[in-house]
Amino acid sequence: MAVKLVFCCRRRPELSLEEFQRTWLYDHGPLVRRVREKIPQMKRYVQSHLLPGKSTDALRTSRGSGEPYDGITEVWFDSLEDLDATTPEEAIEGAMELLQDERRFLDLARCSVFLTEEHEIF
16 A cells, blocks of 8 residues: 655745745655655655636635645655554654745645555546
């Protein structure tokens, strides 16, 4: 069973969407790549950035949904056991590096993070 960490992201209020996306992609992305040395169980890391505009607004209106996230991070692991097999010291150190950086550009209280199991339909 593949496991995916999903992190729904909202930017700090003082940042424009462009500033947020630039920081997330060009500063935080390379940091995640370096932290992977401490957590090699991370198999894949993807950032999906919000596309603002008429199409997104129309989708939200058609569903009656609320404010969109500014983006979503996905991190894949082979299994829960593999995720739990991280060396605690290394995993904690890596997680703390990421959290410290995330505080610069994420409004953490308005974000959401959780683990999922994918069920591919097509």
